[in-house]
Amino acid sequence: MQLIIVESPTKAKTLSRFLGSEFEVDSTRGHIKDLPKSILGVDIENDFKPDYVPVEKKKEVIASLKKKAKLAKIVYIATDPDREGEAIAGHVAEILSKSKLVRITFHEITKEAVKEAISRPGKVNENLVNAQISRRVLDRLVGYKISPLLWKKVRRGLSAGRVQSVAVRLIVERENEIKAFKTEEYWEVFAKFKDFTAGLINEKITNKVKADEILANLEKADYKVFDVKKREVKSNAYAPFTTSTMTQAGARIFGWSAKRTMNVAQRLYEEGLITYHRTDSMNLSIDAVNKARNFISKEYGQKYLPEKALVYKTKSKSAQEAHEAIRPTNIEQINEAVGLIPDEKKLYELIWKRFIACQMNPAIYSETTIDVEAKHKEGVHMLRASGQIMIFDGWRKLFMVDKEIIILPNLTIGESLVKEKVWSEQKFTLAPARFNEASLIKILEKLGIGRPSTYAPIISTIQIRSYVEKKEGKFFPTTIGFAVTEFLVKNFPIEMDFGFTAEMEENLDKIADGKIKWVELMKKFWKPFEKTLKSVEKNAERVKIETEKLGKACPDCKDGELVIRVGRFGKFISCSKFPDCKHTEKFLDKIGMKCPDCKEGDVIIKKSKKGNFFGCSKYPDCKFASWKKPIEEKS
DNA sequence: CAGTGAGCGAGCTTCCGCTTGACTT
Numbered sequence: 001m002q003l004i005i006v007e008s009p010t011k012a013k014t015l016s017r018f019l020g021s022e023f024e025v026d027s028t029r030g031h032i033k034d035l036p037k038s039i040l041g042v043d044i045e046n047d048f049k050p051d052y053v054p055v056e057k058k059k060e061v062i063a064s065l066k067k068k069a070k071l072a073k074i075v076y077i078a079t080d081p082d083r084e085g086e087a088i089a090g091h092v093a094e095i096l097s098k099s100k101l102v103r104i105t106f107h108e109i110t111k112e113a114v115k116e117a118i119s120r121p122g123k124v125n126e127n128l129v130n131a132q133i134s135r136r137v138l139d140r141l142v143g144y145k146i147s148p149l150l151w152k153k154v155r156r157g158l159s160a161g162r163v164q165s166v167a168v169r170l171i172v173e174r175e176n177e178i179k180a181f182k183t184e185e186y187w188e189v190f191a192k193f194k195d196f197t198a199g200l201i202n203e204k205i206t207n208k209v210k211a212d213e214i215l216a217n218l219e220k221a222d223y224k225v226f227d228v229k230k231r232e233v234k235s236n237a238y239a240p241f242t243t244s245t246m247t248q249a250g251a252r253i254f255g256w257s258a259k260r261t262m263n264v265a266q267r268l269y270e271e272g273l274i275t276y277h278r279t280d281s282m283n284l285s286i287d288a289v290n291k292a293r294n295f296i297s298k299e300y301g302q303k304y305l306p307e308k309a310l311v312y313k314t315k316s317k318s319a320q321e322a323h324e325a326i327r328p329t330n331i332e333q334i335n336e337a338v339g340l341i342p343d344e345k346k347l348y349e350l351i352w353k354r355f356i357a358c359q360m361n362p363a364i365y366s367e368t369t370i371d372v373e374a375k376h377k378e379g380v381h382m383l384r385a386s387g388q389i390m391i392f393d394g395w396r397k398l399f400m401v402d403k404e405i406i407i408l409p410n411l412t413i414g415e416s417l418v419k420e421k422v423w424s425e426q427k428f429t430l431a432p433a434r435f436n437e438a439s440l441i442k443i444l445e446k447l448g449i450g451r452p453s454t455y456a457p458i459i460s461t462i463q464i465r466s467y468v469e470k471k472e473g474k475f476f477p478t479t480i481g482f483a484v485t486e487f488l489v490k491n492f493p494i495e496m497d498f499g500f501t502a503e504m505e506e507n508l509d510k511i512a513d514g515k516i517k518w519v520e521l522m523k524k525f526w527k528p529f530e531k532t533l534k535s536v537e538k539n540a541e542r543v544k545i546e547t548e549k550l551g552k553a554c555p556d557c558k559d560g561e562l563v564i565r566v567g568r569f570g571k572f573i574s575c576s577k578f579p580d581c582k583h584t585e586k587f588l589d590k591i592g593m594k595c596p597d598c599k600e601g602d603v604i605i606k607k608s609k610k611g612n613f614f615g616c617s618k619y620p621d622c623k624f625a626s627w628k629k630p631i632e633e634k635s
Numbered sequence: 636c637a638g639t640g641a642g643c644g645a646g647c648t649t650c651c652g653c654t655t656g657a658c659t660t
Contacts, residue, residue, distance in 0.1 A: 030654025143650020567639030
């Protein structure tokens with residue numbers, strides 16, 4: 001018997017199905033060794049030697065792998081072909097310590113790819129493993145050295161990290177921009193002609209006086225067609241899904257959280273309907289693309305099929321490309337996928353459409369722009385109208401949009417026009433939008449911060465720690481979020497920089513290529529970092545956390561004022577005179593529903609170490625609690 | 636899945652990334 005070890009149990013199942021009985025396939029289910037949770041686990045004095053220990057929950061997996069390896073003639077370690085996968089391969093090699101160990105990698109789960117991989121056996125790539133060690137040790141040092149400073153200087157239980165702290169910083173700085181934003185008035189001016197409407201261009205109008213002046217001019221002006229431009233505009237299909245774009249689409253189209261989209265995708269993956277859902281790659285297997293092309297020409301016709309297969313390249317530099325893009329494993333299964341619950345069906349169809357569309361021809365629009373000259377005694381104003389007509393739907397056949405169609409008349413340059421009416425509209429510039437889950441993931445990916453497996457967890461972490469809260473889908477920083485970010489940006493500008501991760505990735509690549517030694521990188525990072533840690537520990541003042549005033553007097557001492565504070569369990573109301581006055585009240589985050597148990601209290605959102613849950617405002621009299629939102633009772 | 640803040644000073648908190656499982660609907 002020959003043993004193949006992969007990371008995912010589903011992948012193992014798929015492989016064993018087509019490999020035949022001389023192969024057994026087992027999985028590590030992720031990392032099997034990691035730094036210990038309760039101590040630093042890095043010997044800084046001794047060249048940053050990491051103490052990788054078996055992961056507590058993986059004891060059984062490790063035992064099973066050992067047992068199977070003992071029976072095997074040869075063991076192929078086929079963990080993912082990326083940095084983390086190589087580290088896992090190294091850890092597997094350590095626990096098995098067997099002579100018949102071979103490292104193989106493949107990018108596609110097909111019999112041919114695996115056979116080919118087996119035909120070119122290799123060894124664990126130590127440089128790549130060292131790159132993982134660097135990443136892991138650096139994250140551990142940043143996280144486990146800065147967090148205790150926060151306990152000391154801000155409040156117990158807080159956390160800092162290369163990823164989460166920068167994510168919070170993005171939200172905090174956006175909020176500051178919104179606060180500082182001064183809305184500006186501006187005016188738009190329009191003229192209506194027989195078959196179309198044109199808007200004033202090239203002039204900035206900031207007040208009504210100016211707008212009225214222009215209107216007066218336009219009333220008396222002579223109009224003629226100044227220019228007509230027609231051109232064809234192509235609109236290319238969307239690239240196939242990655243984790244990032246799939247969670248963004250889930251949010252935009254279904255209104256789902258990243259967690260929900262990922263949970264549904266996990267089930268689709270386990271049911272064998274889609275390829276792996278934690279990926280940053282846009283690669284597609286040749287076989288899958290050919291099947292899509294056949295389908296397109298058969299189902300929609302030749303004119304929808306590009307001459308050659310379309311290839312998509314990942315823009316992100318930090319992409320690891322260990323997997324394919326997210327696509328259906330078998331495109332024939334559309335609508336036939338039996339037993340799918342509604343969520344699964346919705347996401348599956350979206351993935352299916354996105355994949356087929358990505359191999360279809362662009363949609364083509366005919367775009368017309370008409371410039372109109374308005375001449376009057378004092379001068380000239382220019383107006384413009386533009387219209388678009390779809391002349392070929394292409395991939396849009398699958399993704400129709402309800403676009404307002406503006407059809408412009410056929411006009412010739414120099415032709416004079418008669419205006420029917422002119423008018424103006426007052427507008428205001430808008431502050432930048434707050435982040436939602438989709439836009440946060442998008443910018444994190446752009447900055448190279450976080451990985452496909454962590455986007456959804458990051459969003460949970462920053463909320464569980466009470467750094468930010470989500471209201472109507474938008475992220476708002478809390479007073480704690482503001483205070484911690486200010487403290488970190490001031491004291492750890494290097495680690496909090498938006499480019500810190502990108503720079504780290506560049507160095508990790510050099511380690512992987514054997515160009516620099518990982519211990520040297522650590523030393524270079526550690527020296528100034530250690531100095532900063534010491535200085536902050538000694539010099540930084542304890543941070544005062546702002547409170548939100550409620551504008552009501554404290555009913556106990558009558559002297560203080562009620563304020564909202566953010567504690568370990570979320571918001572609560574207390575007296576501004578604390579600690580002199582110990583008055584507290586519950587902060588009720590009502591969701592507008594009566595408690596299903598006692599029927600008296602309100603259902604409120606509560607916070608625990610594990611995340612938000614739903615409880616009753618009458619607690620402790622009523623003990624109602626639930627992770628899921630209770631269902632509205634029909635009376 | 637449940638009582639917060641300060642400081643007292645027991646014993647504790649904390650990172651990122653890879654993977655599911657155990658819950659519930």
